[in-house]
Amino acid sequence: xxxxxxxxxxxxALDMLRTLRGQHGELMIHQSGGCCDxxxxxxxxxxxxxxxDVDVHLGDLDxxxxxxxxxxxTRAQYEYWKHTHLTIDLVPGRGAGFSLEAPEGVRxxxxxRVLTDEEYGALHAAGFV
Amino acid sequence: MTVYAPPGQPGSxxxxxxxxxxxxxxxxxxxxxxxxxxxxxxxxxxxxxxxxRGDADDIERALDAAHGASRAWGRTTATERAxxxxxxxxxxxxxLEMLAxxxxxxxxxxxxxxxxxxxxxxxxxxxxxxxxxxxxxxxISEIDGDTIAYHFHEPLGVVAQIIPWNFPILMATxxxxxxxxxxxxxxxxxxxQTPASILLLMELIADLLPAGVVNVVNGFGVEAxxxxxxxxxxxxxxxxxxxxxxxxxxxxxxxNIIPVTLELGGKSPNIFFEDVVREKDGFYDKALEGxxxxxxxxxxxxxxxxxxxxxxxxxxxxxxxxxxxxxxxxQGDPLDTETQVGAQASNDQLEKILxxxxxxxxxxxxxxxxxxxxxxxxxLSGGYYVTPTIFEGxxxxxxxxxxxxxxxxxxxxxxxxxxxxxxxxxxxxxxGAGVWSREAAIQYRAGRDIEAGRVWTNCYHAYPAAxxxxxxxxxxxxxxxxxxxxxxxxxxxxxxxxxxQESLGLF
Numbered sequence: 001x002x003x004x005x006x007x008x009x010x011x012x013a014l015d016m017l018r019t020l021r022g023q024h025g026e027l028m029i030h031q032s033g034g035c036c037d038x039x040x041x042x043x044x045x046x047x048x049x050x051x052x053d054v055d056v057h058l059g060d061l062d063x064x065x066x067x068x069x070x071x072x073x074t075r076a077q078y079e080y081w082k083h084t085h086l087t088i089d090l091v092p093g094r095g096a097g098f099s100l101e102a103p104e105g106v107r108x109x110x111x112x113r114v115l116t117d118e119e120y121g122a123l124h125a126a127g128f129v
Numbered sequence: 130m131t132v133y134a135p136p137g138q139p140g141s142x143x144x145x146x147x148x149x150x151x152x153x154x155x156x157x158x159x160x161x162x163x164x165x166x167x168x169x170x171x172x173x174x175x176x177x178x179x180x181x182r183g184d185a186d187d188i189e190r191a192l193d194a195a196h197g198a199s200r201a202w203g204r205t206t207a208t209e210r211a212x213x214x215x216x217x218x219x220x221x222x223x224x225l226e227m228l229a230x231x232x233x234x235x236x237x238x239x240x241x242x243x244x245x246x247x248x249x250x251x252x253x254x255x256x257x258x259x260x261x262x263x264x265x266x267x268x269i270s271e272i273d274g275d276t277i278a279y280h281f282h283e284p285l286g287v288v289a290q291i292i293p294w295n296f297p298i299l300m301a302t303x304x305x306x307x308x309x310x311x312x313x314x315x316x317x318x319x320x321x322q323t324p325a326s327i328l329l330l331m332e333l334i335a336d337l338l339p340a341g342v343v344n345v346v347n348g349f350g351v352e353a354x355x356x357x358x359x360x361x362x363x364x365x366x367x368x369x370x371x372x373x374x375x376x377x378x379x380x381x382x383x384x385n386i387i388p389v390t391l392e393l394g395g396k397s398p399n400i401f402f403e404d405v406v407r408e409k410d411g412f413y414d415k416a417l418e419g420x421x422x423x424x425x426x427x428x429x430x431x432x433x434x435x436x437x438x439x440x441x442x443x444x445x446x447x448x449x450x451x452x453x454x455x456x457x458x459x460q461g462d463p464l465d466t467e468t469q470v471g472a473q474a475s476n477d478q479l480e481k482i483l484x485x486x487x488x489x490x491x492x493x494x495x496x497x498x499x500x501x502x503x504x505x506x507x508x509l510s511g512g513y514y515v516t517p518t519i520f521e522g523x524x525x526x527x528x529x530x531x532x533x534x535x536x537x538x539x540x541x542x543x544x545x546x547x548x549x550x551x552x553x554x555x556x557x558x559x560x561g562a563g564v565w566s567r568e569a570a571i572q573y574r575a576g577r578d579i580e581a582g583r584v585w586t587n588c589y590h591a592y593p594a595a596x597x598x599x600x601x602x603x604x605x606x607x608x609x610x611x612x613x614x615x616x617x618x619x620x621x622x623x624x625x626x627x628x629x630q631e632s633l634g635l636f
Contacts (some may be wrong), residue, residue: 096372097377
């Protein structure tokens with residue numbers, strides 16, 4: 001059995017990612033924290049935000065046809081989030097830092113659920129949490 | 130009580146244009162692409178104006194205008210600049226009610242706050258920096274009897290400022306006043322949720338500032354904010370917002386080798402020690418109000434006291450009292466001066482808050498009061514309203530660790546002083562904090578032990594000019610609201626002068 005998934009996306013979010021990939025090429029998502037539009041996923045052209053040892057790669061969103069979008073979060077923030085599973089959704093909205101979807105009149109939004117004991121145990125055993 | 134009329138109705142003080150271009154070189158300039166975006170009022174959810182959708186071409190035009198104006202502006206005397214800042218303050222004061230009503234309409238915040246808080250503070254801020262720049266002096270160092278080091282303050286030149294949507298005019302002022310006082314020209318990008326009120330202000334003060342000294346380009350972050358923040362033509366970037374964009378802006382600044390100031394939010398603890406309830410006096414009532422400050426501006430404040438820590442020995446009693454205080458808040462039409470809690474600034478903000486109400490429950494936090502969208506009637510039914518909410522839970526829960534930016538407070542208890550400080554500091558951020566105690570020793574020790582840039586002691590959410598404001602830890606870099614801010618907008622010129630007639634004899 002593979003490791004439990006930590007991040008997923010709704011169909012609406014995946015459709016938007018496919019659209020943005022058509023416009024901008026390969027993409028990345030970094031979960032933000034803090035003020036204003038914080039606590040929201042930010043979508044950039046791949047490599048626009050330099051990730052490093054301070055970040056955790058939570059997983060990849062599968063867009064089909066071999067395309068995917070990596071999802072990142074700072075390690076310190078993940079310490080507080082690691083007991084939850086994240087689903088990236090899409091809602092009508094406005095504005096979000098430099099995230100690519102904003103001009104489309106939509107906003108990526110995170111929905112969360114608490115991991116089951118089995119999921120958390122498996123991630124823990126594998127050294128991910 | 131007063132209920133201000135919405136725009137377009139008889140007697141309305143609020144008069145937005147149907148369409149706004151960019152403000153470049155002292156006049157409205159249509160966006161290069163010819164494109165505009167709709168600007169809805171959170172009060173009703175309906176569009177009231179459209180605004181230029183700027184891109185890199187517009188940013189370049191604004192930078193051209195700023196560079197054209199920068200040299201002459203930087204050479205004006207401090208006296209001349211102070212006079213202009215004071216005139217801006219006077220003009221705003223003469224139009225206080227109009228600005229306050231317009232700000233409430235665009236942002237959704239209650240007009241009682243813009244009348245008493247946003248606009249008066251902005252006015253005072255211009256006056257503070259008018260005074261600060263007059264009083265600023267350079268320095269000299271006497272190296273030896275014939276050698277003197279002179280230090281002059283010089284402006285940076287052209288600076289970029291990216292403004293948040295929670296206090297559009299006030300946050301713009303926090304950045305504009307010190308930058309202008311120091312002699313810089315500015316290209317400013319408002320938030321796309323609140324692009325219009327700053328333009329209203331620009332029009333109002335157009336005759337007071339030389340053309341090109343302040344330029345405003347609206348648009349989406351990726352289209353207008355990014356070209357501005359990454360431009361090699363700016364000497365500094367100031368940003369208020371969230372952490373990932375903050376990182377990006379630092380990254381761009383590293384490529385241009387320029388400074389940044391960043392204000393990136395927090396998860397501020399508000400600590401209530403047991404002596405607060407010793408008497409049911411004025412101080413006790415003030416502490417209850419201090420708790421309720423989580424709902425100020427619908428919680429859309431970087432320093433929202435969104436974690437309340439209450440000492441175990443008074444926990445049940447105090448929580449019951451603040452629950453009643455919270456449930457007595459009047460939520461409704463932001464243009465009604467009796468309204469205490471208005472609308473969230475945008476639909477995505479509303480959705481994000483609702484998603485946190487979900488995860489809070491899923492993690493096992495108990496809803497003490499609120500916990501749902503507020504359904505208002507009539508014209509307000511399309512607006513973005515959330516009932517003030519108290520969660521009870523543990524500091525490890527996500528509603529205790531993430532900035533929700535809504536009228537939501539997460540409450541937990543602590544056993545003793547050490548426990549209080551430990552919980553207070555168990556966060557990625559360090560912007561604000563509140564300490565409530567009648568004991569001077571507790572006030573002082575707690576204030577020093579909390580890792581945050583601003584510790585309100587027996588008060589909260591006061592933002593007077595002359596009190597430095599800024600973050601520890603992940604909350605950012607730099608300080609605002611204080612004359613030290615002038616340093617963030619100046620560089621030091623040193624003239625090292627020799628008055629001796631004698632050679633060194635080295636060559």
